Amino acid sequence: MKYDVVVVGAGPAGSTAARYAALNGAKVLLLEEHSSIGSPVGCTGLLSTRAVEECELRPSDEFVFNSVRGAFVHAPDGQCLPIDGKKTKAYVVSRKNFDRTLAVMAVEEGVELSLKTRAVGLEKENSKAGTGAKGNGNGNENGNEKNSPVKLKVLRNGKPETISASVVIGADGVKSRIAGYAGLGKPARILPGIQIEAPYASDDSDFVELFPGSSAPGFFAWTVPLNEKISRIGLAIDQGLAGKSGPGGNSSLFYLEKLLCSNPHIKSRYSGGMLDFVVGGIPIGPQEKTFSDGILLVGDAAGQAKPTSAGGVYTGAFAAKIAGKIAAEAALEGDNSARRLSEYDRLWRKGLARELEIGMKIHDYMGKLEDNQLNELIGSLNTPSILNTITEYGDMDHPSILMRKLMFSGNSLRLMKAFGTFLKTLF
Numbered sequence: 001m002k003y004d005v006v007v008v009g010a011g012p013a014g015s016t017a018a019r020y021a022a023l024n025g026a027k028v029l030l031l032e033e034h035s036s037i038g039s040p041v042g043c044t045g046l047l048s049t050r051a052v053e054e055c056e057l058r059p060s061d062e063f064v065f066n067s068v069r070g071a072f073v074h075a076p077d078g079q080c081l082p083i084d085g086k087k088t089k090a091y092v093v094s095r096k097n098f099d100r101t102l103a104v105m106a107v108e109e110g111v112e113l114s115l116k117t118r119a120v121g122l123e124k125e126n127s128k129a130g131t132g133a134k135g136n137g138n139g140n141e142n143g144n145e146k147n148s149p150v151k152l153k154v155l156r157n158g159k160p161e162t163i164s165a166s167v168v169i170g171a172d173g174v175k176s177r178i179a180g181y182a183g184l185g186k187p188a189r190i191l192p193g194i195q196i197e198a199p200y201a202s203d204d205s206d207f208v209e210l211f212p213g214s215s216a217p218g219f220f221a222w223t224v225p226l227n228e229k230i231s232r233i234g235l236a237i238d239q240g241l242a243g244k245s246g247p248g249g250n251s252s253l254f255y256l257e258k259l260l261c262s263n264p265h266i267k268s269r270y271s272g273g274m275l276d277f278v279v280g281g282i283p284i285g286p287q288e289k290t291f292s293d294g295i296l297l298v299g300d301a302a303g304q305a306k307p308t309s310a311g312g313v314y315t316g317a318f319a320a321k322i323a324g325k326i327a328a329e330a331a332l333e334g335d336n337s338a339r340r341l342s343e344y345d346r347l348w349r350k351g352l353a354r355e356l357e358i359g360m361k362i363h364d365y366m367g368k369l370e371d372n373q374l375n376e377l378i379g380s381l382n383t384p385s386i387l388n389t390i391t392e393y394g395d396m397d398h399p400s401i402l403m404r405k406l407m408f409s410g411n412s413l414r415l416m417k418a419f420g421t422f423l424k425t426l427f
Helices: 012-023 049-054 095-108 177-181 252-262 313-333 338-367 371-381 384-393 399-407 412-419 422-426
Strands: 002-008 028-031 046-048 064-068 070-074 080-084 090-093 112-114 117-124 150-156 159-170 189-199 207-212 220-225 230-236 276-284 295-297
Touching: 002 012, 002 150, 002 313, 012 028, 012 095, 012 159, 012 313, 028 095, 028 117, 046 049, 046 313, 049 090, 049 313, 064 220, 080 384, 090 095, 095 112, 117 177, 159 177, 159 313, 177 295, 189 252, 220 252, 230 252, 276 338, 295 313, 295 338, 313 338, 338 399, 371 384, 384 399
Parallel strands: 002 028, 002 159, 028 112, 070 207, 159 295
Antiparallel strands: 046 090, 064 090, 070 080, 117 150, 150 159, 189 230, 189 276, 207 220, 220 230
C-alpha cells in the first residue's frame, strides 16, 4: 500500500493535517488506533472561539454543550477575581463529536480512514529511521537522499501490515510513537491531568472557575460548566512542584480527591459521584526539532499545547494546516528530505513559538508562587481599571497581548509591585 502522506492519529491536529494534505493534491491515509474517533477522551473540552474557527468550523449543537464568556479566579484565601469577557470567549464541547466532525471533513476531501490501526514501527528504505521501540533516529538529516520512502509498520485489526509513504505525520499525542521511532524525543514537560464530570451547582454557567495555588501545584484546578447542574471538575499539576504531602501526594488523583473534599467553594456545590472520568498528560515545551527525513510531528506529539491554559486545539490546528500542505508538496515533488520538510518547522514556529515561549515563562512564574503570594497578586488585580483592561485584551490563545497591555497601562506601578521584575523579563 503506497500513499503520498500517512497521518498517524485522528484527533483534531491529525484530521486537519490529513485534510490539508488532500486539499493540496496528495493521496492520504489517516490512521487511528482506537475503534472510534474521539474516544477515549483526554481533554477538558473547553475550546476558545479562535480554536473552533481555526478548525474551520462554526459552533453547532452537534458538538457545543455551552458557551462561556469569562472566569471566576479563586485565590487560595477565598477571594474571587471576576473576569467578564462580555461576549462568548469559549465553547464547552463534546470532544467525541467535535473530533468526529473533523474526521468526516477529512474523509469528504478524499482522505482514506483506517480505524483500529496502530503504528508499531517505521524504517526508511535506504536508512533506518527507527523500528518499534528500538528506533535509533539515524535519519538522513542532511537531506542527501531526496526521496527515500518511509515504511510504516502497523497492526490493522491485530494483523501486521506495512504501508509505504513519502511523508508520515505523527499526530499521535503526548506519547507519540512516531516521535520516538524518528528519534525526535519528547516535549520538555508533561503535566498529569485528571477530570470528572459530575453534579455541580454553578453560580453562573457562563463562567468557568479557576483555582490556582497549592490545590494544584504548578498549575491550577478548574470547573467547566456544561449547564447549571453539571460541570467538569479537574486539575493538572507540575510533578516537579508537587510535594510529597501524603500517600500519592504528588499524583493528580490525590489532589483531585483533596479538592473535592477540602475546598469550601467546590465542596458546597459538588453533589458527589461522577458521570465521567478522564486522565491524560498535557505536553508543554516543543521539541528542538519537529521534522526528520520523511517525518513531521504536529499537535501534542510536537509539544504545541499552550503552557498557560493547556489548550492544544488552536495551536495544533494552526500547525496541522502547515504540516499537511508541506507534506503534500514535498511528496508530489519527490523530495521528502529533512531539508525540504524543515520548512514546516520554520513556519509553525514563526506563528507560534514566541507565544509558547512567553506562555512557558508565565507558567513557570505562576507555578512557583506560594499561596500567600497568589492571594496578594489576585487582590492587586481586583480593581475596576485592571479588570477593564483584562476584559478588553484578555485572550486565551495569545496571553502576551494582555501582559503587554498591563505592563504599559496606568496601573504599571501597582502591577510591578505584584509581579516584581517578572513583567520586564517577558519581552
